[in-house]
Amino acid sequence: MxxxxxxxxxxxxxxxxxxxxxxxxxxxxxxxxxxxxxxxxxxxxxxxxxxxxxxxxxxxxxxxxxxxxxxxxxxxxxxxxxxxxxxxxxxxxxxxxxTLRALAAHVAAGTARPESYLYCPMLDARRTEVYAAIYTHAGEEVLAPTPLLLDADTLAEQLAQRSVLFFGHGAAKFQALLGERADAGFLAGIExxxxxxxxxxxxxxxRQEFQDVAYYEPFYLKEVYTTTPRT
Missing domain, CATH: 3.30.420.40 (ATPase, nucleotide binding domain)
Incomplete structure (x- = not known):
């Protein structure tokens, strides 16, 4: 069966x-x-x-x-x-x-008073860039998955609205830029x-939300950058 x-x-x-x-x-x-x-x-x-x-x-x-x-x-x-x-x-x-929605749902499920926060998973995209999105505790999309160039003012609008929890292997880069803030929490070890x-x-x-197996491709978000190897 x-x-x-x-x-x-x-x-x-x-x-x-x-x-x-x-x-x-x-x-x-x-x-x-x-x-x-x-x-x-x-x-x-x-x-x-x-x-x-x-x-x-x-x-x-x-x-x-x-x-x-x-x-x-x-x-x-x-x-x-x-x-x-x-x-x-x-x-x-x-x-x-x-990937980002699943990560956010996992953190929200283990958070006390989950409705008090927004959830921002960040995956490292090299240098000062991350792949990020923002969700509510119920999985509603506040910010669609996007590549973000990080600086101290990144996501200032969202932080002004509600406390945000940041996590994922790209979040540490943002924490170093943002510093200590009461409206931003950083969770380590979330993969x-x-x-x-x-x-x-x-x-x-x-819900029978299935993919076409023949034509399915992952959501890469950015075009793949490749180089020609030197001979």
Whole structure:
């Protein structure tokens, strides 16, 4: 019986997979590897080990969910390729979940008086740039995902309206620029997780919000910059 949803999170240096029951969204198991540039060699191994450790099989999957981005171009591409391959092979639907929205939902769920804050996940985009968005505790989008060049005045309008919690591996750069402020809180150690992706994906599965497996591409947010190697 197809009762499980497999989630993949590969947008950051953390390679993460999780299993949820589609009936009630309960977590069956999770596994992650915090090893930089490990996605291409370890993602399928993590999936196999998670299924084996939880006593389940690929044939029990009702859908596969993938972190949609933004984030690492290479990581997102690897996650999308693995998810699409499983969906094609098993003839099951593909669900895509915003990396930033999943991160914000995860933090809001663990915050006391969550309605008191806005939630701003920030992912490092190199130099003084981050990928960021702002959400309410209920997941309403206040600022759509965007690349932000950081300075001391970034997001001044949002900070003037309500206290904002910042988190993700790009938030430390903003904290250094912003300094100490009563209306800005910074949370350390918050990373994208397949568990958070899976929680939103189960709800999307029941709404039948599926991707076209043949044509799906991750939400890179910016055009990929490549160079020609020197000969």
């Amino acid at each position: 197809q009762t499980l949803l497999l989630s993949l999170e590969t947008s950051s240096p953390v390679c993460s997979v999780a299993l949820h029951r589609v009936a009630d969204g309960s977590l069956v198991g999770q596994s992650e590897l915090r090893l930089d540039k490990s996605h291409s060699t370890h993602l399928t191994v993590l999936i196999e080990q998670l299924l084996e450790n939880t006593g389940h099989a690929l044939t029990e999957l009702a859908a596969v969910a993938v972190s949609d981005g933004p984030g690492s171009y290479t990581g997102l591409r690897i996650g999308a390729a693995a998810a699409k391959g499983l969906c094609f092979a098993l003839d099951i639907p593909l669900v895509a979940v915003s 994208p997780s397949a568990v958070a992706v899976g929680q939103l994906a189960v709800a999307a599965y029941h």
